[in-house]
Amino acid sequence: MIRRWLAALAFLCVSAAAADDLRVQPLPPPAQVNAALAELGRHLFFETRLSGDGSRSCATCHAPEKGFADGEPLSRGYNGTEYFRNAPGLLSVRLKPRLMWDGRYANGDLASVVREMALDAQFMNGDARIIAERIRQIPPVLALWRRAFPGQDEKTELRGEDAFQAIAEYMRTLDFNETIVDRALRGEAALPPRVEEGMRLFTGKAGCVACHAGPLLSDGKPHRLGAPEHPAILREPLRTISLLRYNAERGLPRPMAERSDVGVYAVSKDPAERGSFITPPLRGLDHTGPYMHNGRLASIEAVIAFHDQGGGPGSELRPLKLSARERQALAAFLHALSGSLTLTPPPPVYNYGIVGRGQ
Numbered sequence: 001m002i003r004r005w006l007a008a009l010a011f012l013c014v015s016a017a018a019a020d021d022l023r024v025q026p027l028p029p030p031a032q033v034n035a036a037l038a039e040l041g042r043h044l045f046f047e048t049r050l051s052g053d054g055s056r057s058c059a060t061c062h063a064p065e066k067g068f069a070d071g072e073p074l075s076r077g078y079n080g081t082e083y084f085r086n087a088p089g090l091l092s093v094r095l096k097p098r099l100m101w102d103g104r105y106a107n108g109d110l111a112s113v114v115r116e117m118a119l120d121a122q123f124m125n126g127d128a129r130i131i132a133e134r135i136r137q138i139p140p141v142l143a144l145w146r147r148a149f150p151g152q153d154e155k156t157e158l159r160g161e162d163a164f165q166a167i168a169e170y171m172r173t174l175d176f177n178e179t180i181v182d183r184a185l186r187g188e189a190a191l192p193p194r195v196e197e198g199m200r201l202f203t204g205k206a207g208c209v210a211c212h213a214g215p216l217l218s219d220g221k222p223h224r225l226g227a228p229e230h231p232a233i234l235r236e237p238l239r240t241i242s243l244l245r246y247n248a249e250r251g252l253p254r255p256m257a258e259r260s261d262v263g264v265y266a267v268s269k270d271p272a273e274r275g276s277f278i279t280p281p282l283r284g285l286d287h288t289g290p291y292m293h294n295g296r297l298a299s300i301e302a303v304i305a306f307h308d309q310g311g312g313p314g315s316e317l318r319p320l321k322l323s324a325r326e327r328q329a330l331a332a333f334l335h336a337l338s339g340s341l342t343l344t345p346p347p348p349v350y351n352y353g354i355v356g357r358g359q
Contacts, residue, residue, distance in 0.1 A: 024203065025215045026182040027283075031094050031172045040148040041170030043141050044163050046346040049134045050118055052125035053079060058117065058167060061087045064343050067287030068174060073295025074232060074239065077122040082238035084230075084246070084261060086295040088280065089288040094172045096281065097220025101293045103278040104267045107220075110168035118164060122242055128160025135163065138350050176283045177339035191336070197326075198333025206320050206330060208307075211279050217337070222264040222276035226312025229260055230294040261294065275314060286338035300334050301327070 044050060045058045061075050062068040068090035070076075075087035085101055099105040105113050118126045135141050136158055146152065148166060181199070183189035191199065202208045211219050233239045247255035250266040265274040277293045291297045297306060304327050306312070310319035322330065 022209050022213050024181070024185065024199065024209065024213065024217060026185040027092065027176060027178060027215050028095070030175060033169050033172050034148070036144070036148040037166050037169040038173050039170075040141070040144040041166035041168065042173075043144060043347045044135075044167050045170055047141070049138070050124060050126050050131050050163065051078065052127070052130075055079065056124060058114075058124075059346065061123075062090050064346075065341065067091055067284045067341065069288040071289070073290050074230060077242070078125040080238070081122045082232075082236055082242060083122060084233045084239050084243045085293055086290070089284060090171055091174050091176045091284055092216055092281070093174065095214075095216045096218065098278050101277045102264050102267045103220075103222060110171055111164045114164040114167045114171070115161070118167075122245070128163075131160040131163055132158035140348075140350055177342060179283075179337055179339040181333075181336050192332075194329050194332040195336045198329035198331070198336075201322070201326055201330050202333055205326070206307075206322065208330075212282050216281035216283060218279045218281045220278060222268075222273050222278055224263075224273075224276040224314060224316050225292075225306075226275070226315035226317075227277075227292045227294065227306070228296050228312055230296050233261070233294070234259060263293070282334060283337050284339075285334055287341060300331050304330055304334075 048054050048057045048060075050057060056078065061070045063070060066089075070087045073086060075083045075085065077083050088101070093099070093110065094107075097107050099107065099109065099113050117123045118131070119128065135145060145158065145162075145166075149162060152158070180189055180191060180195070184191045190196075202212075211221070211223060213219060233243055243258070243261065244256055247258050247262075247266065251269075252258060252262070252266055260275075262274050263277045265271065265276070280291075280293075285291070285300055289295075289298065289300070291300070291303050297303045304322075307317060308320045308322050308327060311317035
């Protein structure tokens with residue numbers, strides 16, 4: 001009897017936790033960070049001298065005025081390189097369960113993402129040792145480095161890898177501003193009628209909350225929606241090369257034979273995940289379009305229409321059969337998830353005759 005009671009209690013607890021997961025939640029409090037390390041990271045985030053030829057910084061593809069995205073369907077890389085995926089926004093990235101469209105990094109591994117972006121030939125083409133030497137030649141930034149790493153004296157050789165930790169710490173300070181939805185969820189405000197209707201659809205008839213729950217409205221899991229391929233990937237040779245290079249780096253069985261973005265499959269090698277991508281957050285959509293892993297859909301309304309029809313070929317979605325009014329209400333709710341952007345000025349440009357911004 002006791003064993004059955006305990007089993008029943010466990011089931012109820014799991015069910016309650018699952019129900020709690022499937023709801024829209026307000027943003028949590030800001031992250032607790034190492035202030036000195038984050039300030040160093042802020043300077044490095046905007047510093048072009050971390051790239052091979054000093055032409056680009058993290059902010060090149062993650063601009064504050066664009067929600068720390070770039071506003072392009074497909075991102076551009078180092079020295080003319082063209083990429084085959086959309087650059088995601090970085091606001092509240094600390095809350096993402098998985099990082100990158102293919103989910104190849106866990107949430108707590110921001111520094112590894114920064115490292116890849118800084119050193120990969122397609123993005124910034126940097127070198128950790130050269131990064132350290134260039135920072136040594138910028139006295140104000142070097143002073144911030146000494147403050148962030150107090151155990152290192154003037155005789156200590158700088159480690160370029162520490163720069164990636166600092167940028168990751170800065171990224172943990174980036175957050176969406178609260179919205180009327182957050183205030184309503186806390187019982188501090190009432191939603192406008194159309195927005196309230198949209199939220200009911202989101203959590204009810206439309207079923208969006210099944211994949212878009214929590215404070216970021218993302219389950220962090222892979223899903224296949226059948227989004228249309230972006231024609232530029234095969235039309236523009238540099239993007240095709242980027243795709244094929246990625247396939248080879250991920251160890252696909254026949255990397256040169258693939259002519260589409262296989263998504264999470266490239267990491268997991270699970271055929272069931274071919275063409276699936278990690279669920280993106282839904283906050284800040286007004287600032288981070290166009291949408292989908294390849295920027296193929298230009299507006300929130302186009303995304304709703306795509307989901308309403310059940311996605312594209314091979315999609316795991318089902319048609320929603322929403323009326324025009326319901327689509328409008330759902331759009332009103334999604335737009336309400338975008339608060340204002342806090343645009344803090346970038347750090348000063350330090351001119352010391354070194355390659356980069358101060359050139």
